[in-house]
Amino acid sequence: MISKQMQQEVAGSSAIRAMFLEGKELAGRIGAENVYDFSLGNPMTPVPECYNQAIIEAVRTESSMELHGYMDNAGYEKTRQAVADNLNQRFGTEFEAKHIVMTVGAAGALNVVFKTILDPGDEVLALAPYFGEYRGYVANHQGVLREVKPDIPSFQPDLADLESKITEKTKALILNNPVNPTGVVYSEKTIQGIAAILEEKQQEYNHEIYLVSDEPYRELVYDGEEAPFLTKYYDNAFITYSFSKSLSIPGERIGYIAACPWMAECAQAVQGLSVANRILGFVNAPSLMQKALVKAIDARTDVDYYDRNRQLIYGKLTELGFTCVKPQGAFYLFIQSPDKDEKKFVEAAKKHNILLVGGSSFSCPGYVRLAYCVSYEMIERSLPAFEKLAEEYRRDLR
Amino acid sequence: MISKQMQQEVAGSSAIRAMFLEGKELAGRIGAENVYDFSLGNPMTPVPECYNQAIIEAVRTESSMELHGYMDNAGYEKTRQAVADNLNQRFGTEFEAKHIVMTVGAAGALNVVFKTILDPGDEVLALAPYFGEYRGYVANHQGVLREVKPDIPSFQPDLADLESKITEKTKALILNNPVNPTGVVYSEKTIQGIAAILEEKQQEYNHEIYLVSDEPYRELVYDGEEAPFLTKYYDNAFITYSFSKSLSIPGERIGYIAACPWMAECAQAVQGLSVANRILGFVNAPSLMQKALVKAIDARTDVDYYDRNRQLIYGKLTELGFTCVKPQGAFYLFIQSPDKDEKKFVEAAKKHNILLVGGSSFSCPGYVRLAYCVSYEMIERSLPAFEKLAEEYRRDLR
Numbered sequence: 170m171i172s173k174q175m176q177q178e179v180a181g182s183s184a185i186r187a188m189f190l191e192g193k194e195l196a197g198r199i200g201a202e203n204v205y206d207f208s209l210g211n212p213m214t215p216v217p218e219c220y221n222q223a224i225i226e227a228v229r230t231e232s233s234m235e236l237h238g239y240m241d242n243a244g245y246e247k248t249r250q251a252v253a254d255n256l257n258q259r260f261g262t263e264f265e266a267k268h269i270v271m272t273v274g275a276a277g278a279l280n281v282v283f284k285t286i287l288d289p290g291d292e293v294l295a296l297a298p299y300f301g302e303y304r305g306y307v308a309n310h311q312g313v314l315r316e317v318k319p320d321i322p323s324f325q326p327d328l329a330d331l332e333s334k335i336t337e338k339t340k341a342l343i344l345n346n347p348v349n350p351t352g353v354v355y356s357e358k359t360i361q362g363i364a365a366i367l368e369e370k371q372q373e374y375n376h377e378i379y380l381v382s383d384e385p386y387r388e389l390v391y392d393g394e395e396a397p398f399l400t401k402y403y404d405n406a407f408i409t410y411s412f413s414k415s416l417s418i419p420g421e422r423i424g425y426i427a428a429c430p431w432m433a434e435c436a437q438a439v440q441g442l443s444v445a446n447r448i449l450g451f452v453n454a455p456s457l458m459q460k461a462l463v464k465a466i467d468a469r470t471d472v473d474y475y476d477r478n479r480q481l482i483y484g485k486l487t488e489l490g491f492t493c494v495k496p497q498g499a500f501y502l503f504i505q506s507p508d509k510d511e512k513k514f515v516e517a518a519k520k521h522n523i524l525l526v527g528g529s530s531f532s533c534p535g536y537v538r539l540a541y542c543v544s545y546e547m548i549e550r551s552l553p554a555f556e557k558l559a560e561e562y563r564r565d566l567r
Numbered sequence: 568m569i570s571k572q573m574q575q576e577v578a579g580s581s582a583i584r585a586m587f588l589e590g591k592e593l594a595g596r597i598g599a600e601n602v603y604d605f606s607l608g609n610p611m612t613p614v615p616e617c618y619n620q621a622i623i624e625a626v627r628t629e630s631s632m633e634l635h636g637y638m639d640n641a642g643y644e645k646t647r648q649a650v651a652d653n654l655n656q657r658f659g660t661e662f663e664a665k666h667i668v669m670t671v672g673a674a675g676a677l678n679v680v681f682k683t684i685l686d687p688g689d690e691v692l693a694l695a696p697y698f699g700e701y702r703g704y705v706a707n708h709q710g711v712l713r714e715v716k717p718d719i720p721s722f723q724p725d726l727a728d729l730e731s732k733i734t735e736k737t738k739a740l741i742l743n744n745p746v747n748p749t750g751v752v753y754s755e756k757t758i759q760g761i762a763a764i765l766e767e768k769q770q771e772y773n774h775e776i777y778l779v780s781d782e783p784y785r786e787l788v789y790d791g792e793e794a795p796f797l798t799k800y801y802d803n804a805f806i807t808y809s810f811s812k813s814l815s816i817p818g819e820r821i822g823y824i825a826a827c828p829w830m831a832e833c834a835q836a837v838q839g840l841s842v843a844n845r846i847l848g849f850v851n852a853p854s855l856m857q858k859a860l861v862k863a864i865d866a867r868t869d870v871d872y873y874d875r876n877r878q879l880i881y882g883k884l885t886e887l888g889f890t891c892v893k894p895q896g897a898f899y900l901f902i903q904s905p906d907k908d909e910k911k912f913v914e915a916a917k918k919h920n921i922l923l924v925g926g927s928s929f930s931c932p933g934y935v936r937l938a939y940c941v942s943y944e945m946i947e948r949s950l951p952a953f954e955k956l957a958e959e960y961r962r963d964l965r
Binding site: 170171172173174175176178179182183211212213215216221224225228229232233234236237238239240273274276277278279280281284285286287288291302305306309311376377417418419420421422433434437438440441443444445447448449450451452453454455456457458 | 568569570571572573574576577580581609610611613614619622623626627631632634635636637638671672674675676677678679682683684685686689700703704707709774775815816817818819820831832835836838839841842843845846847848849850851852853854855856
């Protein structure tokens with residue numbers, strides 16, 4: 170038999186798979202065009218054409234050993250420099266290639282960071298609601314995840330709760346900005362507040378508390394919003410990033426870690442990241458994708474596509490009386506469940522062929538997540554179904 | 568500070584880096600053409616042209632979301648089917664797509680397997696001499712690595728020692744075939760012997776003992792040799808593979824796990840692999856490379872290139888009196904150190920500008936590894952240096 174932990178994980182993933190199959194079965198029965206699947210957070214826009222061109226050009230012009238060969242575990246120097254230059258231009262930071270480690274996506278990056286900083290039993294704080302995978306990433310390296318409550322209805326973190334949760338064992342705080350599942354962008358005031366608390370607790374406990382930022386949605390922001398760049402506010406910070414969303418290439422597994430140049434023992438920390446990349450079996454970020462990035466790092470997928478969706482669905486749902494923080498980033502709405510038991514609401518929505526994910530998956534029961542990275546037409550088609558659903562909950566809505 | 572474990576790992580990797588820098592310094596001082604660097608096991612032959620063509624064609628013809636998008640964590644169905652078909656044709660096996668999980672190289676594959684099968688404290692046996700990274704891969708998942716002695720001079724495993732090392736806690740045996748660092752191919756007799764012992768111990772302890780095979784060198788075999796295909800001899804077997812060597816694309820991080828269809832609870836085990844791929848942060852094998860594989864899975868790099876090198880260097884070193892098992896696969900020679908302290912021999916070789924790696928790195932002191940994945944011309948140029956080195960050890964050689 171496989172390990173006890175994995176038996177449990179398989180059972181859990183079977184539940185998700187059952188939901189997926191149920192959706193497929195529904196599509197087969199009533200037609201895919203009549204199922205309104207808002208359950209998956211997968212990018213929907215095409216890759217920028219210049220990125221594909223950069224791939225073809227690299228294959229045509231680079232020597233094969235350079236193109237597909239091993240390089241330093243941290244990545245090609247030129248790619249790391251391109252990432253550093255890109256960040257410096259946009260955020261006025263002072264990264265050099267030596268502060269950047271290329272990774273197998275953001276999921277790879279987070280595992281590399283946790284492998285590098287966590288001793289067994291170390292605690293990592295996460296700001297609820299948060300991406301459920303964080304729990305696994307922390308547990309992989311024998312860390313313990315502790316949750317911090319959100320301030321409601323803003324869904325900024327509750328800073329008093331954050332302060333109370335920090336102990337002698339706290340080694341890191343992970344935050345996602347913009348946030349999956351709420352679409353909230355943590356404000357500069359929030360980031361300053363977090364930084365001040367962590368600074369004070371570092372003093373009190375006399376060891377580093379790292380801020381680990383997961384930023385795959387950085388470029389998916391609306392209304393002129395911008396997520397504050399963490400290394401301007403706090404030194405012991407790792408920024409983890411994936412090009413999955415900004416370039417719409419989630420299957421290619423390419424991202425990076427940027428270590429704040431002013432962090433404690435920065436050179437040792439970056440070398441740790443590089444070694445962890447190797448030991449965990451990533452070895453390095455895929456080489457051809459690193460090559461293509463050098464030429465196309467400024468390319469962006471079509472953010473307006475998601476913005477149009479956002480305006481349509483947010484406008485309609487609030488009009489119908491649903492309560493929901495207005496998202497400024499990512500491609501999610503986090504809707505207050507009109508039924509106290511969100512699972513019942515998810516089931517009720519399903520009866521109208523609307524597929525949503527319960528907030529319990531993000532450690533925030535009483536809410537549901539709607540992912541609007543779908544076609545505009547599907548949202549339009551779904552509106553009458555939302556009307557019927559709202560009608561059913563008339564007395565519980567605003 | 569980073570974690571205690573990673574502080575140690577960084578210190579260790581700094582030693583390797585120091586060696587690397589020393590080599591660079593030497594090249595700067597006396598000219599790169601006068602340094603004979605046999606220390607690195609990196610492929611040296613170009614990628615087959617049809618593989619690059621397959622990449623370009625995929626970029627040109629596939630829809631972007633299909634090309635660079637997410638897929639099932641186990642990989643594209645078509646790629647998994649191509650792997651299954653390829654194995655079935657070559658080895659008469661009965662794999663289906665559902666037994667294959669595409670991975671981020673073999674290093675990723677091994678971590679996924681260990682995550683799937685190991686409970687904390689479980690023991691994994693490794694056959695010395697073995698690739699040093701195995702220790703880290705097992706420790707990542709809180710397993711404990713135990714070593715099995717080789718039979719010398721054949722460098723097949725010592726089966727009596729293997730039998731004595733199996734305990735109630737043994738969950739797996741990892742083997743590499745052909746072997747890094749010896750170039751030995753484990754014979755059918757060896758594999759049958761291992762299988763018989765494991766079968767008996769499974770009965771005795773009443774739980775599965777998995778055979779985990781690491782086979783990146785499968786196609787790098789010489790003199791008509793072929794490594795036995797494990798699933799023919801043992802049911803509870805995972806084959807892990809990387810295309811790094813056969814296609815000369817180590818930087819692209821693409822490989823797979825093939826689970827024996829007859830293993831216990833096979834469906835659950837494969838689902839476990841798929842979930843582990845996700846939780847560990849690999850998520851999936853790079854998508855474009857999966858697409859290219861469908862068209863170019865039969866392509867091979869130039870194995871004759873390595874064979875010519877093998878014959879030249881093996882012939883010369885044995886002629887000079889060095890003792891070395893004749894390699895039938897991979898691209899390594901494992902030479903008995905004429906000095907009891909192999910480190911002294913490594914130093915002596917360095918004085919003649921020959922860079923080798925001590926056997927202690929492979930848990931087999933008293934030997935050195937020579938990697939002949941270098942240019943034929945470099946081997947030719949190095950021969951006078953080996954002559955001088957042999958002269959120095961005249962009394963200790965055959």
